[in-house]
Amino acid sequence: MTMETKNSIFEEYKAAYWRSDRKEKGAILDAVCRVAKMTRKAAIRKFRTIQRKDPTHEDGRGQKIVYGADVDAALKTVWEAGNRVCGELLHPSVGEYVDILMRDLDVGGITTRKRPRSFGLMSVATMKQRISGLLLILP
Secondary structure: OOHHHHHHHHHHHHHHHHHOOHHHHHHHHHHHHHHHOOOHHHHHHHHHHHHHHOOOOOOOOOOOOOOOHHHHHHHHHHHHHOOOOOHHHHHHHHHHHHHHHHHHOOOOOOOOOHHHHHHHHOOHHHHHHHHHHHHHHOO
16 A cells, blocks of 8 residues: 555545544544554554644644744844944844934834844844844845
8 A cells, every 4th residue: 555545545534533522533543544554553643743734723833933034134234234243243232233223214124113122132143043144145
């Protein structure tokens, strides 16, 4: 039996498996194990894997994105204003750069409330990683 055949068996039973109670799940597992020639525990794991990948069953797993593209764009502006120094030198003075850019220049990208707070919370290591990412993007 090919993996494609096994996947089609699980796709056929997945909706019924997820909405059933314990007894019905046992019957579904027995049927799937008999047809797919799998152990019971392997079938349970397979249903769980399919459920995690299914976009209709969002369970909020994974690390939350803290610094997005907007923070990277603002960091690039601050980094270029700071003469493209390394992350260790830029980190202590980011607040000053943000204040100066907001006061003197009409930089619309930095004026939102999230970005200056994000820079204050960003660690030195994260700032170094973000700046090294900017170096890869620059021409």
